[in-house]
Amino acid sequence: MTTSVINLLKVRDDRSPVHFEEAGEVGKFKLCNGSDASWLTTPEFGLKELRSRVEPWLTSLFQTEHLSLLVGSGITHAVHHIATGSSAAGMDREGYNFGDQHDKICAAADREAPRAGRTAANIEDDLRVANELLRGMEIVDSQKQAQLKQQLETILGQFASSILRSEGGIATAEAARREQAFNTLVTFLMSFASRSGVRDRLNIFTTNYDRLIEAGAELAGLHLLDRFLGNLMPIFRSSRMDLDMHYNPPGIRGEPRYLEGVARFTKLHGSVDWVQTGKDIRRIGLPFGVDEVAPYLKAPGLSDASPHKLMIYPNAAKDSETANYPYVELFRDLAAAVCRPNSTLVTYGYSFGDEHINRVIRDMLTIPSTHLVVISYNDPLGRIMKTYEELGRPSQISLMIGPALSDLQTLTETFLPKAAIDKTTFRMSELLKQRFGTEPRPSPSVEKGNEGLGSVEDLI
Structure with missing residues (x-):
């Protein structure tokens, strides 16, 4: 006997989330036992009724003074599934080996995982513990530090390769499915980026290491502004220069206007194409979906670079200054973007497993005019609803959880506002x-x- 999938919807003046499930027919739904919705007049309803409830609300929120989008691994899994029919590579720890210290590292990661709301540790937890252990070995000048450092370099290379395999799965998919996947991604991005010229720029944040957002923006003709400056080998700059793109309308002087199709972009946990070279962090020319990183590190100016120097969180930090840089700058950008009046933050595919981000969201909601929209395909660990209850501000939070609402294709075709609000x-x-x-x-x-x-x- 199969268990029915429960969907949760809370928008507009709903006092609590509305729970509903499929009614036995595709596209037809019914309320779950004990759930009530004042906006329904019939026991069964479809996407038409849901759209009339959701789409005007999202359209209104998307035109608030400040709009930010936070995407997690859910976007990669969704696009990868459209293109290939399977999920992208995850954070599974299977296949990674830390040598003599493997059991101790895994045991310590298992103890720390519950703090992030996870029942079991993943490879990120293992890497974080391994980096801490390596730092301790360097302090006491342990003879085993060289061995652990070599294992870390190997594992980070494997980890980067798994990220690239997910990119490659999309890039090499069958032509029709690949086109459908990227078209869906482009529609998704432009629904957020198409803001009237008098509004502040869209801010896009992601916890992903892959370049899917960059690929979608390139196909959409969307210009992304980040902290990197340069063309051949862009360099990360700490100073936040408010660069933007404007144009002068014909016949008007001294009144430049925003150029359409521009957004600010921040990768909170780093990227598979960021590498530390000396005291600088640079973005290398790594093709989308390439097999491995190593061949592209063999270039002038990257002589000391290795997979161990890739800026993927948690990076192989040498000291506290390096551990905080550049991530402290990136999280400062997140706080500056969302913690201000008349701001809306939309999350898609983010499971609320990063306490640094959750803390910023908690601070944002202390401002009465802010709003949080949570869109997620599911909530298997219950972290989203747990966070919702802990935040204690239901009037400032909208929820769209479940495949009926948050499947990427359904979302873009039915619920998101059209990409030309003009x-x-x-x-x-x-x-x-x-x-x-x-x-x-x-x-x-x-x-x-x-x-x-x-x-x-x-x-x-």
Whole structure:
């Protein structure tokens, strides 16, 4: 007997999450026992009723003064599944070996995993403990530090290769499915990035190491502004220079306007193509979906680089200064972007397993005019709902959890606002409202040719 999948929806004036499940027919749903929704008039409903409830709400939130998008591993798994029919590589610790210290490292990681809300440790936890152990060995000048360092370099290389394999799975998928996957990703990104010119730029944050967001932005023609400057081998800059892209409208001087299709981009945990070279952090030219990193580290200026120097969190830190840099700068960007009035943060595929990020979100919600939208395919460990309860601000939080709401294709086709919220849309809406929204029935003048309404210019 199969267990029905439960979906959770909380938007607008819902006092608590509405639980619903499939009603036995594709696209038809019913409320779960004990759940109630004042906006439903029939026991069964479909995507049409859900769309009328969700889409206007998201459209309104997406046009708040400040908008940020935080994506986790769920976006990679979703796009990879569309392209290949299978999930992307995860954080499973199987296949990694730390040598003589393996059992001790895994045991320590298992003890620390519950602090992050995980029932079992993953490779990130193992790497974090291994780095701490390596630092301790360097302090006491242990004879085993060279062996552990070599194992760490090997494992980080394997870890980077697993990330690249996920990219490669998408890049080498069957042409029709690959095109469908990237089209869905582009639609997803542009639904957020298409903001009117008077609004602040969209801020995109990700905890992923892969370059899926960058690939989607490139296909969409979306310009990403980050802390890296340069073209051949961009270098990470600590100083946050508020660079932007503007244009001068014809016939207007001194009033530059925002160039459309520009967003600010931050990879909170680093990237598979970031490498530490001396005192600098650079982004190397690593093709999307390439087999391995090592051949691309054999370039002038990267002589001391190795997989051990890749800036993927937790990186192989040499001291506390290196451990904090550049991640402290990136998390500062997150706090600066979301912790301000009239700000909306949308999370997709983020399981709330990073306490650094959760702390920023908690601080954001202390500002009454902020709002958090959580979109997730599932919540297998219960971390999302646990965080929701702990935050204690239900009026400032919207929830869309479950495949009926958060499947990437369903989300982009049904619930996200269209990717062109512009003046023309609002003018048309206002025109239709004045024509048909104020009178219960069209007047004869309207039926004959809109006499009495005046010109379109008068309306808009």
